[in-house]
Amino acid sequence: xxxYEKTASELSELLGKKEISAVELAxxxxxxxxxxxxxxxxYVTVTEEAALQQAEAVDKKRAAGEKLSALAGIPIAxxxxxxxxxxxxxxxxxxxYNFKPxxxxxxxxKLTAADAVITGKANMDEFAMGSSCENSAAHPTHNxxxxxxxxxxxxxxxxxxxxxxxxxxxxxxxxxGSIRQPASFCGVVGLKPTYGAVSRYGLIxxxxxxxxxxxxxxxxxxxxxxxxxxxxxxxLHDSTSVKTPFEGSLxxxxxxxxxxxxxxxxxxxxxxxxxxxxxxxxxxxxEAYKAMGxxxxxxxxxxxxxxxxxxxxxxxxxxSSNLARFDGVKYGYRTPNAGDDITELYTKSRSEGFxxxxxxxxxxGTYVLSSGYYDAYYKKARAAQRxxxxxxxxxxxxxxxxxxxxxxxxxxEIGSKTTNPLEMYAGDICTVSVxxxxxxxxxxxxxxxxxxxxxxxxxxxxxxxxxxxxxxGLAFEQASGLKNIIAAL
Ligand code: GLN
Numbered sequence: 299x300x301x302y303e304k305t306a307s308e309l310s311e312l313l314g315k316k317e318i319s320a321v322e323l324a325x326x327x328x329x330x331x332x333x334x335x336x337x338x339x340x341y342v343t344v345t346e347e348a349a350l351q352q353a354e355a356v357d358k359k360r361a362a363g364e365k366l367s368a369l370a371g372i373p374i375a376x377x378x379x380x381x382x383x384x385x386x387x388x389x390x391x392x393x394x395y396n397f398k399p400x401x402x403x404x405x406x407x408k409l410t411a412a413d414a415v416i417t418g419k420a421n422m423d424e425f426a427m428g429s430s431c432e433n434s435a436a437h438p439t440h441n442x443x444x445x446x447x448x449x450x451x452x453x454x455x456x457x458x459x460x461x462x463x464x465x466x467x468x469x470x471x472x473x474x475g476s477i478r479q480p481a482s483f484c485g486v487v488g489l490k491p492t493y494g495a496v497s498r499y500g501l502i503x504x505x506x507x508x509x510x511x512x513x514x515x516x517x518x519x520x521x522x523x524x525x526x527x528x529x530x531x532x533x534l535h536d537s538t539s540v541k542t543p544f545e546g547s548l549x550x551x552x553x554x555x556x557x558x559x560x561x562x563x564x565x566x567x568x569x570x571x572x573x574x575x576x577x578x579x580x581x582x583x584x585e586a587y588k589a590m591g592x593x594x595x596x597x598x599x600x601x602x603x604x605x606x607x608x609x610x611x612x613x614x615x616x617x618s619s620n621l622a623r624f625d626g627v628k629y630g631y632r633t634p635n636a637g638d639d640i641t642e643l644y645t646k647s648r649s650e651g652f653x654x655x656x657x658x659x660x661x662x663g664t665y666v667l668s669s670g671y672y673d674a675y676y677k678k679a680r681a682a683q684r685x686x687x688x689x690x691x692x693x694x695x696x697x698x699x700x701x702x703x704x705x706x707x708x709x710x711e712i713g714s715k716t717t718n719p720l721e722m723y724a725g726d727i728c729t730v731s732v733x734x735x736x737x738x739x740x741x742x743x744x745x746x747x748x749x750x751x752x753x754x755x756x757x758x759x760x761x762x763x764x765x766x767x768x769x770x771g772l773a774f775e776q777a778s779g780l781k782n783i784i785a786a787l
Contacts, residue, residue, distance in 0.1 A: 301318065301322070301323050301327070302326050302330040303782075303784055304466070305516050305517045305519070306372050306467050306515060306517075307519045307520055307523060309323060309371075310368045310371075310523070313360070314366075319357045319371075320352075320356040320370070320371030321354055321357055323353070323372075323373065323415075324349050324352075324353040324371075324373055325350070327373045327463075327465060328344075328346050328350075328417075330462075330463050330464055331344065333787075334442070334462050334464065334787045337440060337445055338445075338459070338462045338464065338787070339438070339439050339440060340420055340454075340456075340464060341420055341459065342386070342436045343378070343386050343388075343418050344417065345385055346418075348385070348416070349373065349416060349417055352413070352415045352416065353371060355413075356371040357371070359413065367412040368412075368523055368526075369412040369523065369524070371413065371414075372414055372466065372467060373414075373416075373417045373465045373466060374416055374465060374466075374468060374469065375416075375417045375420045375460070375464070375465040375468040376416055376418070376420060376456075376468070376469050377453050377456050378455070379422060379426055379502040380403045380469060380471070380500060380501055380502075380511065381399035381402060381403045381406065381501075381502065382399065382402060382403070382406055382416065382419065383398075383406070384399075384400075385398065385416075386398055387399050388419070388435075388436070389425050389426070390423065390425075390436050391425055391435050391651065392631055392650070392651050392652075393624050393630045393631045393651035394630045395435075395630075395631060396630070396631075397629060399500070402500060403501055403511075404497035404500060404532045404535055405469060405500070405528040406500065408530070409527060414527070417464070420456040420458075420459055420468055420470075421434050421439045421454060421455030422434060422452045422453055422455055422476075423451040423476075424652070425504055425617070425621065425656050426452040426453075426471055426473055426476055426509075427655050427659055428451045428452050428655055428722070429450065429452070429475070429479060429723075429725050430710075430722065431448060431450065431451040431452065431455060431458075431480075432448060432451070432716055433653060439454045439458045440458070441458065441461075441483060442461045442484065442785030443461065443750065443751055443785045444750075447709040448711075448712050449480055449709065451476060451480060452471075452473075453468075453472070453477050453480050454480045456470040456480070457470070457477075457480035457481050457483065457484040460515065461484035461485055461486050461516075461783070462784070462785055462787060463787075466515065466520065467514065467515050467524050469524070470511070470512060470513075471501055471504075471511050472488075472509075472511075472512055472729075472733065473508045474508065474613060474726050474733050475728075475730060475732075475733075477489065477514065478704050478739055478741040479725070479726070479741075481514060481741040481754060482704035482705055482708075482743075482753070482755075483708065484752065485743045485746075485754070486516055486742075486783070487514065487517060487518055487521045487743075487771070488514045488521070488742075489512045489739070489767070489768075490512045490733070490739045491525060491738050492510075492737060492761050492762050493508075493510055493733075493737075494538050494540040494542075494736075495510070495525075495539075495540070495738070495762070496511045496529050497531075497535060497539045498511065498539070499536045499539075500535075503620040504613065504617055504620065505612065505613035505615075505616035506538075506620065507538075507612070507616060508609075508733040508734070511528065512525065513525045513528070516784070518742065518768055518772040518781075519549060519772070521768070522548040522768050523549045526546045526547065526548050529542055529544070530542075530546070543762050544764055548764060552768060552772050553769050554773040554776050555773070556587060556590050556591060557592070558591065558592070558593065559587070559591075559593065559699065560595075560696065560697040561584065561587055561592050561593065561595075561698070561701050561770075562595065562693055562696060562699070562701070563595070563596050563597065563701055563702075564596075564598060564599040564602070564693070564700060564702060565596050565597070565598055566598065566600060566602045566603070567602065567728055568702075568703070572706050573707045573747075575707075575708060575745075575747035576706065576707065576708065576747075576753055578745075579744045579745030579747075579755070580701065580702070580753070582744070582745065583745075583755050583774055584701055586774060586777050587701070587774065589777075590777060597700070599689055599690070599700075601682075601686050601731075602727070604682055605686065605730050606723060606726065607679070608679045608683055609731075609733070609734060610662070611666050611676060611679040612676075612679050612680070612683065613659075614659045615679075617659045618660045618662075618663025618664045621652075621660055624647075624648065624651065624652070625647065626643050626644060626646070626647025626648065626651070627647075631647055631650065631651035633646035635650075655719070683735075686731055686734050686735055687736070690735045691760075694759075698766055698770075699759050699763070699766060699770055700758040701755060701757055702728055702756045703728050703755065704728055704755065705725055705726075705728060706724075708747045708749075709752075728756060736761065737758055737760065737761060738761075738764050739756055739758050739767075740770075741755065741756050741757075743783055745780070757771060
């Protein structure tokens with residue numbers, strides 16, 4: 299087995315025992331990247347030279363007998379909306395085509411302190427708006443399990459490079475499903491943490507009240523390991539971050555016993571629009587849990603019907619405000635066609651710098667925040683958000699976790715939904731409620747469809763229920779053997 303085919307946990311052990319070096323590992327991972335990246339196109343920027351230097355530094359520390367973290371020497375890809383000092387951070391947008399941040403995101407500071415090796419910046423939908431990675435201004439990413447298909451989005455690049463063996467781990471961000479849906483489409487593990495569990499400092503904002511950074515890996519243990527490294531209260535930089543009860547101890551406390559675990563299956567998530575392959579595989583997972591001694595029963599979450607309008611109103615409102623900073627003046631793209639008219643400079647820079655989907659969201663967001671429509675849309679959506687929160691809180695009085703599909707279908711063909719934005723939005727039905735309620739959601743592979751495309755399942759937990767989710771995920775992973783799936787390519 300080549301090094302790139304191993305999980306981060308396995309690699310961590312080999313590095314710890316000095317059976318392999320970080321440089322050897324990085325070289326193997328970049329050789330794989332060179333072999334497959336033409337087909338996958340998961341990266342916007344590959345940072346091989348810097349990565350090899352980081353790896354060399356780790357090896358020196360290890361040789362000197364320093365005590366190193368579990369992530370020391372482990373290659374990790376970073377979604378291109380997370381600021382990396384001195385390294386291009388484009389958000390897959392023409393608007394930020396030349397942006398080299400003067401600072402690191404908190405998660406990057408943490409990974410650097412843990413001696414992780416950053417492989418590059420992963421492709422995404424522009425400003426994280428999209429579900430297929432086709433809204434990238436750089437290029438689309440291809441699903442490693444079927445190159446004519448999308449990898450999902452918006453963190454499609456992060457999911458694809460992990461599935462293709464181009465990195466054992468990656469960071470993504472999730473505002474309405476952007477970690478979980480690509481994890482599902484690419485057959486890897488992805489976790490959207492509880493809102494506040496990971497600092498958002500240096501994550502280029504889409505919708506600040508919904509955005510969270512989270513891990514991708516090819517096993518539950520790997521996702522736990524990466525979340526352990528990046529979680530934590532960041533009082534200086536992100537006042538919405540909090541101290542969590544699990545702070546860095548998720549991997550150490552993994553326990554696959556699900557006897558007596560109460561698992562709710564919300565009937566509304568299995569209804570019309572969910573494809574047979576998805577329903578069948580998620581229901582089979584529910585049966586597997588029963589066989590392991592969990593209590594599985596039907597519950598009802600009727601407000602899911604309102605989740606999409608609530609999400610698209612709130613997220614677009616926040617996006618229209620967050621993206622106001624990109625004006626062609628301070629940094630990023632500036633139109634060469636403005637003459638000396640300042641208004642023209644703003645409008646042309648924004649019209650030329652932002653892609654169609656981003657402009658659509660800004661217009662939608664500006665509309666729902668405008669004085670004539672604020673009460674009818676934005677205010678109502680905020681009130682409905684509270685109802686959704688209550689609905690989940692009530693559900694968690696009856697069950698420990700909720701099991702659902704991740705998306706109505708498996709990965710679809712590139713180009714098949716780009717002309718119909720509403721159809722694209724509809725694919726987010728199973729994931730957006732989790733962000734609206736600020737809850738954690740774990741996605742992992744649970745089978746394959748008739749075309750051998752991966753099917754994922756989603757476990758939703760109460761606030762700070764990450765350990766319960768990962769434990770339940772581990773139990774299924776062990777029972778199903780669906781772990782460390784790498785696309786053949
Ligand atoms: N697909 C959703 C959207 O387009 C979610 C995006 C995300 O989570 N960043 O808004």
